[in-house]
Amino acid sequence: MKDKWGANRACAWFLLNTDIDEIDEYMADSEHPTGKGYLEWLTPFVEEKLVETWRLRVNIVPEYQPENVAKNAPNILTGKNIAYLGSSVTFGSASEGISFADYIAARNDTSYIKEAVPGTTLVDNGEQSYIQRMINNISPDEQVDLFVCQLSTNDASAGNPMGEISDSQNLEDFNTGTIIGALEYILTYVKQTWDCPIMFYTGTKYDSEAYGQMVEALKQLQGKYEFGIIDMWDDLDADISEYDEYMSDGIHPNRKGYLEWWTPFMEEKMIEYLTQEGQ
Template sequence: MTQGEIFQSYLSKMAASTAYQLGNAREFSLERVTYRPDSKLNGKKIGFLGSSITYGAFSKGVSFVDYLQAIDGVSAVKSAISGTTLAGKSQSGYLARLKAEIAPQKPYDLLVCQLSTNDLRQGKQLGQSSSSFEPGNYDLETVVGAIEYICQYTKKQLNCRLVFYTCLFAGDDSYGKLVEQLFKLQQKWHFFIIDLYRDSGVNASISVRHDAMFDQIHPTQAGYLKVWTPFFEQKLVEIFERQ
């Protein structure tokens, strides 16, 4: 079989799976949600930078970003491609898309960046933090270097607040170490963190909803709508209410 045929076969099996069908039932579609004009997020211009979870790879391309638009009236720019990484200079990667798709000419209230699980799974090096605040001193082939570049770009070019969000991941502890590194970098750059990885409430909600996750990493529409979106609504409002 060719790579294309293998991929199509995988998509067919995915669509036929019970988790996919239950979690992406019509009742969870964007057309069924109710717009709330009084939302405190209404009109906020937010850029979302990420990979499959920001995109909605196992939820028909619908993620919490789309629900925030439909329910809360967020003006969102969704820059997300499945399988991409923070580290590296690929044209589809985080750093290239940050500069190409989240342009500083359009004022932003906030940039929300996914702490991807792809970097470690694809063998990207974690790297070390720098004492510098200048972009030329970061190793962009490492995860830490890429995060520092995003911090510097957001501060100097976008001139807005920055949030990193962590993912649900029940695999080995390598992602947990990356989350720890993110909190260390927060001390230097003073960005916000929305930490789903270690949030007991989110993890408890996921565990009791058998339609919420396609696998250990990726939500379905049910997961995004019933768990992720309310959580992000709460955390984003808290961020905007801080002076």
């Protein structure tokens, strides 16, 4: 095993594995990589660390603090109390707990409830499910002007069963152990409890056939229920040059991604839907 090189390359010193079969091809001597070493070994490592550093630092840049963002002109969202129900994307797991919900409030002077717990599902599988938190953590006496629910990627990742659209509109008839049954329960409960407009939002396109099927099932439910969809899966192009600047991974935006990419699109669709509903 070759000695690791100069202490001025501290990150590589501690983190770059030199106990590899190709070490003699990658190092000209104990301090200097070969051309092949730079191209195939050191450069990818440095690139990876630069991306990691960017993803950490973008979340602490002052311009992405909610209190520092520019406000929109008064609009139909202004003064509304919006309830958000979701998991890690609604919470802002890759952005230090700041998400579109916080930016929409800051930009449009809304009040909001952010009922978001990472890793949770639509399917009612315990006290942290969407349904249980909606029932137990959002007061029925709350004045809710718009209810926005995340179409959870966790259900797709867990392989939760899709289910079928029921013939009923009674809460007790829905199979909440399935994705569609849980969606129907949320739609009906929101209508009965707050009688306010409801929208679901999807994530942007990532490598998941199961999530794509969930998006299609959600659209089919519009044949039975009145609700809006913020469809970033089909309507917000993910094939953009800024993608790696905006996303921490295929599912979670960073603050830049929320503020510059997701939030304007979501605001547009929310304003369109509330205007359509005469709110």
